[in-house]
Amino acid sequence: MRLEEHPVIDFSKRRGKKVTIYFEGKPIEAYEGEPIAEALHAAGIRVLNYSTEKQRPRGLFCAIGKCSSCLMVVNGIPNTRTCITLVEDGMRVERQRGAQPLPRDYKAPQWKETEKHYGDIVIIGGGPAGLMASIKAAENGAKVLLIDEQPILGGQLVKQTHKFFGKREQFAGVRGIKIAEILADEAKKNGVEIHLETSAIGIFDNNGEKLVVAVEKNKKLHEFHGKAVVVATGAMEKMIPFENNDLPGVYGAGAIQTLMNTYGIEPGKRVLIVGAGNVGVILAYQLKQAGVDVVAIVEAMPKIGAYFVHAAKVRRLGIPIYTRHTILRAEGNEKVERAVVAQIDEHWQPIPGTERIYDVDVIALAVGLRPSIELLHQAGAQITYSRELGGYVVRHDERMETTVRGLFVAGDSSGIEEATTAMLEGKIAGLSAALLVGKAPVQVYDEIKKAQKDLEEFRSGPFGKRILEGLKKVMIND
Amino acid sequence: MVDKSKVIICRCNDVTQKDIEELIDQGITDIEMIKRLTHVGMGPCQGRTCIPLVAAIIARKTGKSYDEIGIPATRIPTKPVQMRVLVGDDDEE
């Protein structure tokens, strides 16, 4: 099912040309610009493959090409990540049943030199942090190469249909989706070289300089050369263990937002949300906004994690939030049909007799985010653990430089916070990198200081306390 | 009761909570060895979903700190890449 009416987004304008793809021989209507798995979801297809070892049905889960739950055979090629592979007219798509034979193909690929791009700073990730870092570095004279996996800039901002609050200079009153547009325009205006649908696969030391190797549209290899790298790769959703947690219909909150807010596809009819942090609660009213029923939100903690304003809004919509409750299992034949939840005691154990069964077709996991540190870890940056910041994180100093010289981090990939702090960190990282490569004038120190002060101020609230606790472990002190 | 053989920790290789806990009960608490014996983190998702879950199980069952548990090395390519792409062949088929 596709969303035809939405109070904030006009999908009729966003959708590309209508095309036809063939799922196990059956024609399915899709739109150019949308990924295969999303188009299949719109057509009601939930099972995308059967797992290799135990032949368990699997469907969409992360929707960002990371969890490998959506592998299908596309035009005869196995292991295609269909959640990020865009539809093409006439495409043949088959469910993958276990490991696939090698295609019978006797033509060796042709060796070709890669396309090389040269700049001062390579920025990986075009969300709030990466965009801000790009703008600030470019504004100060650095040649910036910005790469992002998605077809549009903005990262998670693109999915945020709600208005920000806080300071005016930090985009208060503006919807996330709009902030993304503003920042992307600013980056372009400052001459940032932008490469979309391009995924970094490694950061290398290249005789003291940096080399970022990336793949465009899963097809073409690129080299990005610079003297510094800013990693602003954001976060990944956490998974939690419960019975049948891999059943199609158990989705990450981000996947649901992608379906609904990016592609205008109805994620399901009735949804149970697990997790009452900001993500879960915002998701609840976004679902309502799109006309989807939310049966409840369950939260294992004794308190709702979300900001009061968000939680209050959800309550006004009549969605119950049960704290000290958890999901026990997903049930259903090849897809979610029911969710069983229960109350838990102070030892986090389910209390017998408190089970509650919901007839739902979607279980949305909003159980927190963890920093995407893969590239940083691969590049040799030192890692430590901070529960407050979402898990394993890289260590960095107050200029956002990691333990690897010239390798900077910003935004959620340095610890889970907010879009606002991501932008401030991006500013600091972009300016610091520009200084390091010898492009920015020394006056930018003042701007860095100002951003550091703004960060401090933003974190002085009750929610910041936890973050500061985490940062104590993470920060490298000179 | 929870049926831990139906709690999937690693989607790529269908490793369950039961598999991991059984190894820990046998005294294998090093994430590096758990990884190699079960193949968690060695599939196409490269450990993105499963490794934090494995670390949490080890922490809960052994009392080790997360820093002590650590995470296995992250290797290139940080995303799976077809050999065709690595060779540089970008011709349309």
Place this chain on the structure above:
Amino acid sequence: MMKNKVDIAIIGGGIIGLYTAFELAKRGVENIAIYEKRYIGSGSTFRCGTGIRQQFGDEANINMMKRAVEKWTTLGDEIDFPKFKMAKTGYLFLLYDEKEVESFKRNVALQNSLGVPSKLITPEEAKEIVSTLDISEVIAATFNPTDGKANPFLAVYGLARKLRKMGIEINEYTEVKDILVKDSQVEGVRTSKGEVKADIVLNAANAWAKIFNEKLGLNIPIEPYKHQGIVSEPFKLGEIKPMIVSFKYGGAYFTQKANGGLIGGIALKYGPTWDLTPTYEFLREVSKNFTKIIPALKHISIIRQWGGYYAETPDHNAVIGKIKEIEGYYLAAGFSGHGFMLSPAVAEGMADLITKGHTTLPFDFYDPYRFERGELREQPIQMG
């Protein structure tokens, strides 16, 4: 608590150290301890290409590998771990010119004379073994069905489990700092967790072996070279059964693991160096060469690349034996990429050497003093 006195201290918890401990224990030596600076297998064993072959070009290595394969075949039962099995899926060498064919013909003749059932086959026969091969440039191949591969994780785990049951101490995250020597006699080892007395020390630290030798004033040339390997996402099991080798295409070697992923590498090496950072150059070169051999691999994704050491000697053969200058000091290192496959035979010979003073295996070939005498051995057939 770690014991402070043992009969035999083994430096290195790789396959050589573990297997030798097992062979010693079978011979009745009970008080053995192994010291491994990280976790067992972490040095070179877990980084290896998993191959086990008898197709060498010299008598000593063929005989050693023949014995090794016999032992690999029964290891699972011996350690009560039937899950461990050597897969006898063969080694397939692809040959592209007359010179290569001539030298492999000689090898096959030698192998056959020593009882290894290798044979020269046609490109078409090779394609029957692996149907996805591009044989357009291949003029012949050799195949030995009793070669194969084994899972190093299971080998190490199974051995360690058995050793612990036998009361042998395996100390992980315990680094040996020094070998203690007094009056030219081994006294023990100093570890990161304290001193341990021992009359016999076996240095099974492969690439790191030279660090201890140098400290003791011994000049036995072993240098670390960075080699790399890759693993791919899984595809249908059985597509690539043997280990395929092509010297023409980068010295490539690869096979399919039991879980369906491709494992292998090429002969691109760096060093001597202690740096093991995986390189971009290798990632591209390995893809180029593999897809020349099996073009369909172009659709398969690489998911991991890692570096490991080949502990190289000047003639690319290991150094195994008793060190004359220091009573009680034994060395089994410098395996030049063949440590995993050779380990059962090395362990057996070493255990005999330590307990009986001699072995029937051709250890002379690996004599640590050959370099001093200027006697380089014939280079073995070596990949990667």
